[in-house]
Amino acid sequence: MRRDQPLALAPNAYRLIAGCERRYEYAEPLLLFPEIDGVRIVGPKRTELLRRVADATEGALRVGSRAPAARLIAASEAFDEGDAASEEMRDAIGEEGIAEGVLACVRAAEFELSAKLQQRLVRAARYGKVYVEDRIDSPSFARALRRIEVAPAAEHPP
Amino acid sequence: MMRRLQHGEHERYYANEVVYEMRWSLEAPLTEHMASGAAHGGPIALLRDGGVTAGARLLVFNAAGAALGAWDWQYGRVLTIGWTSELQLVTVLETARVMVWSMQGERLASFALSAECEQQGLLHCALWPGGLLAITQAYRVVALLGWEERRVLKLAQPMLGSPPTTFAVLPPAPAAGRAQPEALIATASRTILLVTEAEVADQLLSTGPFTRIVPAPNGKFIAAFSAAGSLFVYTKDFSRHLSEFVTKMPRAPRELVWCGVDSLVLHWEALLLMVGPFGDWIKCAPRPRPRSRPRPRHAACDAISRWR
Numbered sequence: 382m383r384r385d386q387p388l389a390l391a392p393n394a395y396r397l398i399a400g401c402e403r404r405y406e407y408a409e410p411l412l413l414f415p416e417i418d419g420v421r422i423v424g425p426k427r428t429e430l431l432r433r434v435a436d437a438t439e440g441a442l443r444v445g446s447r448a449p450a451a452r453l454i455a456a457s458e459a460f461d462e463g464d465a466a467s468e469e470m471r472d473a474i475g476e477e478g479i480a481e482g483v484l485a486c487v488r489a490a491e492f493e494l495s496a497k498l499q500q501r502l503v504r505a506a507r508y509g510k511v512y513v514e515d516r517i518d519s520p521s522f523a524r525a526l527r528r529i530e531v532a533p534a535a536e537h538p539p
Numbered sequence: 540m541m542r543r544l545q546h547g548e549h550e551r552y553y554a555n556e557v558v559y560e561m562r563w564s565l566e567a568p569l570t571e572h573m574a575s576g577a578a579h580g581g582p583i584a585l586l587r588d589g590g591v592t593a594g595a596r597l598l599v600f601n602a603a604g605a606a607l608g609a610w611d612w613q614y615g616r617v618l619t620i621g622w623t624s625e626l627q628l629v630t631v632l633e634t635a636r637v638m639v640w641s642m643q644g645e646r647l648a649s650f651a652l653s654a655e656c657e658q659q660g661l662l663h664c665a666l667w668p669g670g671l672l673a674i675t676q677a678y679r680v681v682a683l684l685g686w687e688e689r690r691v692l693k694l695a696q697p698m699l700g701s702p703p704t705t706f707a708v709l710p711p712a713p714a715a716g717r718a719q720p721e722a723l724i725a726t727a728s729r730t731i732l733l734v735t736e737a738e739v740a741d742q743l744l745s746t747g748p749f750t751r752i753v754p755a756p757n758g759k760f761i762a763a764f765s766a767a768g769s770l771f772v773y774t775k776d777f778s779r780h781l782s783e784f785v786t787k788m789p790r791a792p793r794e795l796v797w798c799g800v801d802s803l804v805l806h807w808e809a810l811l812l813m814v815g816p817f818g819d820w821i822k823c824a825p826r827p828r829p830r831s832r833p834r835p836r837h838a839a840c841d842a843i844s845r846w847r
Contacts, residue, residue: 410568410569410570410793410806410808411569411570411806411811412569412570412574412576412583412794413794413796413804413806414575414576414583414796415578415756415796415797415798416578416579416580417578417579417756418799419798419799420796420797420798420804421576421580421602422555422811423561423569423574423576423583424561424569425561425563425565425568425569426560426561427557427559427560427561428557428558428559428561428602428603428604429555429556429557429558430555430556430558431553431554431555431798431804431813432553432554432555432798432799433551433552433553433798433799433801433802434551434552434553434554439552443552494556494558495556
């Protein structure tokens with residue numbers, strides 16, 4: 382299982398792929414099955430899911446993104462590292478921005494297959510939520526987090 | 540890995556992620572099998588060579604390639620296989636016999652589509668989770684609605700002079716105002732016929748003959764691949780075409796599928812091509828092998844290969 386490897390997570394890959402046109406060959410033919418959110422690509426060795434990156438994910442993780450979610454992640458990670466600049470970063474986002482960022486992080490986490498990246502997004506959302514408690518619908522926030530926990534739990538049963 | 544596709548003024552990002560290392564070990568290449576994968580990451584059914592070779596077996600695996608069932612196939616040539624919404628496997632034979640199986644190979648039903656179909660034999664068949672639509676060898680169009688109640692619906696007769704070059708089914712979609720299934724039939728005269736229960740409507744195209752037709756999952760667009768190697772995207776009423784993408788490929792793709800409603804994926808033996816609705820495209824492969832010809836080094840490529 383290679384789900385945890387940062388294939389899709391490499392934030393810099395977003396930027397890089399675009400300018401990098403390469404021709405590829407297949408070693409093996411494949412089967413393609415349409416899915417509701419993309420295409421299941423089945424090969425003899427592995428199955429991949431090819432799908433559109435959700436707008437929320439793109440806003441949160443694209444390099445150079447100025448979306449509130451991306452700034453919230455930066456602030457949350459600075460906070461985790463004990464960096465005093467995190468407060469400044471948080472203030473710069475503004476209360477409205479934090480609320481928007483929290484929702485976007487949760488939405489992006491819901492689309493995410495990688496547990497590692499999901500955790501990163503959820504951590505940022507939890508960090509932000511504390512500062513904008515009254516702007517966030519807590520029950521729906523909790524429901525979303527419960528949904529998010531299902532995928533990694535199914536993959537790594539206790 | 541992320542890739543970018545231009546959508547008019549916007550850019551859309553796509554990612555392919557490994558979700559399973561397959562546990563199966565197959566005796567023959569995947570593409571020698573007739574295959575069907577149930578929706579939502581459901582089970583995969585494989586049948587080698589359409590079930591005509593001696594010792595053919597129907598194989599059912601879960602999405603990760605673990606065997607769920609396997610049974611000998613001794614019923615002759617299969618036209619198509621597919622999954623019902625209850626995850627039962629449907630096999631349709633050339634003789635118009637329909638068999639319904641459990642995942643483990645228990646036969647749940649076996650019936651003829653209709654006496655007329657049995658007499659004529661089937662030429663093409665397409666399944667959706669709630670039924671099937673078939674074209675007989677005498678070019679009659681018949682649909683079966685429901686696997687339990689099995690209502691047979693005769694559609695209008697398309698009066699073809701030669702076999703259809705391809706066809707697609709538009710399953711019933713009450714929300715979109717389509718109570719009954721409809722068929723899109725591509726003809727050698729380069730057009731597409733929309734066949735409903737009441738009538739046959741020639742869409743008056745001249746860009747065919749088409750070798751693949753695939754409606755978008757939202758029913759708003761129709762993708763059609765022409766024998767000349769162009770991929771067209773039409774609005775569902777064919778009143779205008781949104782894009783034409785010239786692939787210059789002499790053969791029809793093995794597969795043409797929608798990736799959501801934003802783009803199309805085409806697969807030939809050694810190529811996977813993704814085309815956006817406005818004609819932008821990317822080529823990709825799960826296990827890329829770069830060309831042997833030396834290419835200018837690109838910092839970006841190095842950075843990407845780090846992530847593999």
